[in-house]
Amino acid sequence: MQKETAAAIAANPKYQRLVATRSSFGWLLTAIMMVVYYGYIGIIAFDKELLAKPLGSGVMTLGIPVGLGVILFTIIITGIYVRRANTEFDALTQEIIKESRS
Amino acid sequence: MIGRITRNAGALALMLVSISAFAAGGDLGQLEKQPTNWTAIIMFAVFVVATLFITKAAAAKTKSAADFYTAGGGITGFQNGMAIAGDYMSAASFLGISAAVMANGYDGLIYSIGFLVGWPVITFLMAERLRNLGKFTFADVAAYRFSQTPIRAFAASGTLVVVAFYLIAQMVGAGQLIKLLFGLEYWMAVVIVGALMMVYVLFGGMTATTWVQIIKACLLLAGATFMAVMVLAKFGFSPEAMFAKAVEIKTMLASQDAKVIEEAAAKGVEASNLAATKGLSIMGPGTFVKDPISAISFGMALMFGTAGLPHILMRFFTVPDAKEARKSVLWATTWIGYFYVLTFIIGFGAICFVLTNPEFLEGVGKLRGGGNMAAIHLASAVGGNVFLGFISAVAFATILAVVAGLTLSGASAVSHDLYATVFKKGKASSEDELKVSRMTTIALGVIAVVLGIAFEKQNIAFMVSLAFAIAASANFPVLFMSVLWKDCTTRGAAMGGFLGLITAVVLTVLSKSVWVDVLHMADAPVFPYTSPALFSMTAGFVGIWLFSILDNSPRAKEDRAGYLAQKVRSETGIGAAGASGH
Numbered sequence: 001m002q003k004e005t006a007a008a009i010a011a012n013p014k015y016q017r018l019v020a021t022r023s024s025f026g027w028l029l030t031a032i033m034m035v036v037y038y039g040y041i042g043i044i045a046f047d048k049e050l051l052a053k054p055l056g057s058g059v060m061t062l063g064i065p066v067g068l069g070v071i072l073f074t075i076i077i078t079g080i081y082v083r084r085a086n087t088e089f090d091a092l093t094q095e096i097i098k099e100s101r102s
Numbered sequence: 103m104i105g106r107i108t109r110n111a112g113a114l115a116l117m118l119v120s121i122s123a124f125a126a127g128g129d130l131g132q133l134e135k136q137p138t139n140w141t142a143i144i145m146f147a148v149f150v151v152a153t154l155f156i157t158k159a160a161a162a163k164t165k166s167a168a169d170f171y172t173a174g175g176g177i178t179g180f181q182n183g184m185a186i187a188g189d190y191m192s193a194a195s196f197l198g199i200s201a202a203v204m205a206n207g208y209d210g211l212i213y214s215i216g217f218l219v220g221w222p223v224i225t226f227l228m229a230e231r232l233r234n235l236g237k238f239t240f241a242d243v244a245a246y247r248f249s250q251t252p253i254r255a256f257a258a259s260g261t262l263v264v265v266a267f268y269l270i271a272q273m274v275g276a277g278q279l280i281k282l283l284f285g286l287e288y289w290m291a292v293v294i295v296g297a298l299m300m301v302y303v304l305f306g307g308m309t310a311t312t313w314v315q316i317i318k319a320c321l322l323l324a325g326a327t328f329m330a331v332m333v334l335a336k337f338g339f340s341p342e343a344m345f346a347k348a349v350e351i352k353t354m355l356a357s358q359d360a361k362v363i364e365e366a367a368a369k370g371v372e373a374s375n376l377a378a379t380k381g382l383s384i385m386g387p388g389t390f391v392k393d394p395i396s397a398i399s400f401g402m403a404l405m406f407g408t409a410g411l412p413h414i415l416m417r418f419f420t421v422p423d424a425k426e427a428r429k430s431v432l433w434a435t436t437w438i439g440y441f442y443v444l445t446f447i448i449g450f451g452a453i454c455f456v457l458t459n460p461e462f463l464e465g466v467g468k469l470r471g472g473g474n475m476a477a478i479h480l481a482s483a484v485g486g487n488v489f490l491g492f493i494s495a496v497a498f499a500t501i502l503a504v505v506a507g508l509t510l511s512g513a514s515a516v517s518h519d520l521y522a523t524v525f526k527k528g529k530a531s532s533e534d535e536l537k538v539s540r541m542t543t544i545a546l547g548v549i550a551v552v553l554g555i556a557f558e559k560q561n562i563a564f565m566v567s568l569a570f571a572i573a574a575s576a577n578f579p580v581l582f583m584s585v586l587w588k589d590c591t592t593r594g595a596a597m598g599g600f601l602g603l604i605t606a607v608v609l610t611v612l613s614k615s616v617w618v619d620v621l622h623m624a625d626a627p628v629f630p631y632t633s634p635a636l637f638s639m640t641a642g643f644v645g646i647w648l649f650s651i652l653d654n655s656p657r658a659k660e661d662r663a664g665y666l667a668q669k670v671r672s673e674t675g676i677g678a679a680g681a682s683g684h
Binding site: 010044052079 | 208211212215218219221222223225226227230341342345346349382383385386387390391393394397398401405424425428429431432435436439442443446666667669670671673674675676
């Protein structure tokens with residue numbers, strides 16, 4: 001890409017909005033994912049008994065729904081990002097590309 | 103090694119399981135040869151014939167270097183997601199994780215979650231930028247605005263080291279597994295895997311490799327789903343009933359265990375009470391997470407290692423644009439997450455139907471053929487001999503798909519990064535590049551077979567963990583900083599990358615799995631933690647930062663000046679390599 005084209009696109013307010021929104025969204029979700037995973041590992045490292053607590057009168061423990069919940073959460077959070085990126089962010093990107101051609 | 107694990111497996115045994123089953127690949131340990139299983143061989147033959155037809159069709163389309171490396175960028179997001187899942191769900195993770203769940207219950211789940219959590223991070227921070235900047239290999243991205251020679255040389259070394267360790271681990275695992283499942287000789291199994299993998303990659307390139315992975319992923323998911331459903335059906339689809347039965351069996355086994363009775367006597371408690379505690383322990387965290395530093399370090403290796411595996415990164419260039427790249431990670435995450443839920447159920451199913459069936463046992467609680475046979479025996483318990491053959495064939499197909507993907511990424515590092523860019527300074531023709539990558543494929547295939555045979559009796563458990571640690575400490579920091587940090591320079595990226603690589607290798611050598619178990623240097627390791635990633639990743643990142651800010655060379659000015667254009671392209675995809683279109 002030519003330096004001038006790049007500079008022109010970088011000066012486009014839509015580009016600046018895209019980059020600011022998308023990167024803060026991406027970093028926010030990354031932080032949430034880190035908190036969830038390392039929180040889960042942290043609970044296990046510091047208080048093993050918590051997840052081994054039975055849920056009802058049977059053998060089912062709190063750990064099973066929490067563990068499966070982490071798996072489900074991982075899939076859902078990925079889905080949330082992809083959905084927003086593939087609609088809102090991509091539409092904005094298309095506008096920027098169109099404007100850079102004119 | 104895994105065969106020695108019994109129901110009261112302690113911390114040490116679990117560590118061996120976790121390292122063995124480590125990652126999408128891994129060592130399956132020394133296994134015993136089984137009688138020839140014809141059903142499995144016939145099913146596998148059907149798979150091979152079908153994939154060879156696909157390879158033939160793919161070969162007709164594989165004309166340019168772009169076709170060879172990235173299937174011309176014409177794979178859809180869904181297909182690529184399946185292929186990524188196929189790359190990631192290896193035989194070792196299928197057999198190893200279900201075996202870990204059978205042996206230790208809940209700990210197996212903690213372990214598998216580690217493999218999943220890297221995917222969202224790749225999606226949020228890397229997937230789109232990779233697709234927008236890259237063409238054939240991850241070095242295209244890392245070296246985008248830098249001086250090509252040093253960064254390509256680094257990236258090619260990073261790729262080849264990761265591929266080599268991963269490939270040896272897969273080959274040895276393959277030989278052991280096939281000896282076990284099909285009753286073939288070890289060397290024969292390794293040669294078959296090597297030869298088939300060469301055929302797929304040589305003639306069909308990325309197109310054939312992708313389809314082998316997709317088919318294998320479908321077969322594996324279908325087989326594992328069938329097993330999990332059959333297990334749950336036996337309990338009227340009540341997980342509580344399944345868990346209760348598993349706890350009952352574990353308690354029963356513990357109450358017959360001489361060691362438990364001894365321990366109870368030593369502690370002055372009722373043996374039946376202690377056995378009940380042991381039985382119930384499979385429902386909560388056990389010894390897997392020991393100290394917080396090991397836990398975090400190991401989690402980092404898994405989380406960021408995934409984002410630095412060259413054969414996984416390469417898959418992002420097979421889709422037409424960033425939108426499809428994102429879709430493919432979402433599909434991959436979904437399938438891999440689903441797969442880990444299935445392996446958890448399969449592991450509990452194995453407790454209920456395998457551990458109590460004398461047909462599958464040698465002595466109390468010890469599986470015929472070794473601990474990794476949990477899922478295989480369960481297949482026979484819930485689906486009979488034909489389904490056993492099916493699952494065995496799928497396990498073989500799985501290894502083939504993984505080694506084909508690895509070889510392709512190793513071959514592209516040599517032909518695209520070293521030959522075309524470093525030696526020919528970007529002036530190599532597509533035909534020449536293709537010729538070099540095919541020659542490299544043959545060389546890698548031969549090397550893999552020779553090393554696979556040479557390492558038959560070696561303890562190779564550390565190799566896949568080393569591959570993940572290097573990917574997290576060398577490839578990932580360079581990729582991440584070059585894309586996201588403006589002031590990163592050629593010198594910083596190359597020096598920091600090598601620093602991360604060397605730290606990861608040295609700390610692995612000093613860790614228990616090499617220093618004590620392989621080299622027998624001492625009884626206690628010099629480096630006490632499970633994974634070096636926390637330290638070696640820090641070394642990589644600090645190295646890149648330090649050498650970059652100290653760099654005032656003219657080249658550094660050029661590197662920094664190039665950031666804006668790189669950023670605009672990485673964010674918008676303007677100028678990105680598109681689908682070559684067929």
